Amino acid sequence: MYTVCTVQNAVSAGRRGPISRSSLAQQVADHLRQEIYDRRLAPGSHLDETELAASLGVSRTPVREALRQLAAQGLVETRSRRGCFVTELTLEDQREIFPIMARLEGWVAHEVAKKATAADLARLRELHARLERLAAAEDVDRYWEANYAFHVALQDLAGNRWLKNILGELRRKLNLARHRSLKLPGRIHRSIAEHRALMRALAGRRPEEAEAAMRHHLLSQLDALTRLEAGKKEKDLRTVREPHRREEDRK
Numbered sequence: 027m028y029t030v031c032t033v034q035n036a037v038s039a040g041r042r043g044p045i046s047r048s049s050l051a052q053q054v055a056d057h058l059r060q061e062i063y064d065r066r067l068a069p070g071s072h073l074d075e076t077e078l079a080a081s082l083g084v085s086r087t088p089v090r091e092a093l094r095q096l097a098a099q100g101l102v103e104t105r106s107r108r109g110c111f112v113t114e115l116t117l118e119d120q121r122e123i124f125p126i127m128a129r130l131e132g133w134v135a136h137e138v139a140k141k142a143t144a145a146d147l148a149r150l151r152e153l154h155a156r157l158e159r160l161a162a163a164e165d166v167d168r169y170w171e172a173n174y175a176f177h178v179a180l181q182d183l184a185g186n187r188w189l190k191n192i193l194g195e196l197r198r199k200l201n202l203a204r205h206r207s208l209k210l211p212g213r214i215h216r217s218i219a220e221h222r223a224l225m226r227a228l229a230g231r232r233p234e235e236a237e238a239a240m241r242h243h244l245l246s247q248l249d250a251l252t253r254l255e256a257g258k259k260e261k262d263l264r265t266v267r268e269p270h271r272r273e274e275d276r277k
Contacts (some may be wrong), residue, residue, distance in 0.1 A: 051091035054082060058092055062112055063201050069114040073102060100199050115202040117255045120248060122195055128244035131177065135224060135240035137184040137204055143161040146183050147229060153179055154225050159220035169214055170205030174220070207250035219248060251273055 058078070061067040073093060079086045080105040093110050104110050104269040142150070153176045160169040177197075182189045208214050226237035 032106035033173055050084060051088040051095070054078075054084060054088050055092035057082070058096060059099075059101060062096075067112050069112050070130040070203065071112045071219045072108075073110040073112065075110075094130070096271040099195070101202065113202060115199065117251060119204065120200070120251055124244055127193070127196055128241040130189060130196075131180075131244055132241040134180050134184040134186075134189065134193070135228070136233040136237040137186070138180055139228050139231050139236040141185065142170075142183055142228060143233075150179065150225065150228065152174070153223060156222055157218055160177070161214050166205055167212060169217075170208060173217070173221075203251070206254065207247045210250040210254050213250045216246065225228060 047267070051099055058067065058073075067073070075086045075089050079089045082089070083147045095102060095111070101113055102110050102267075103113050138146070153172065157176060158168060160172055174197075181193055208217065220239065224236060224239040224243060227239050
């Protein structure tokens, strides 16, 4: 199905003493979560406990506990009489989640524009400078990771643990789509332009402007995903139509 290292050996490395069942289950959950985010376990994939246990070199018990954790986080789902599957995040799901994220992250930007110290802004500039370099190189994978770190840093600066927990839960869900929006031609350059607008508002300590910039940034991601989906449907339609056209031409 996919190649993995033995989780039990990975957990044991650098540790002394026996590994508790709960800590092993957590390690399995962390491993499977990353496999899902990296799409080595694709959306809709069936997750067989026995196969996973054999692949990871553990018993079925920690695998079962790990799958329960991932189900609670919305990353996998159990279907009656069919077993466990990797959650598929639909465009409709994203249309519901992104506006919520835009509202909440907009509030984060608003608070950071009010509260950030000179040191805080310097740290954000460092993170933004990395985004600039990666956007110029069109390195989509590393840009996505740097963008994730930037948004998490903003949430930390906002200083609201409840908001951070809510956003973390939603972000885990959106991670199922990873950097798909950045696949739209030109999107990475529009994304960094949106970040520049946000940074100007933060540096100028203009809370309302920062909030508006962040909302626009999030909703632009949704727009990119919508356009990608429309393009995919059009491509699929052309694929279906092409054999019929060839048949008509032969007639």
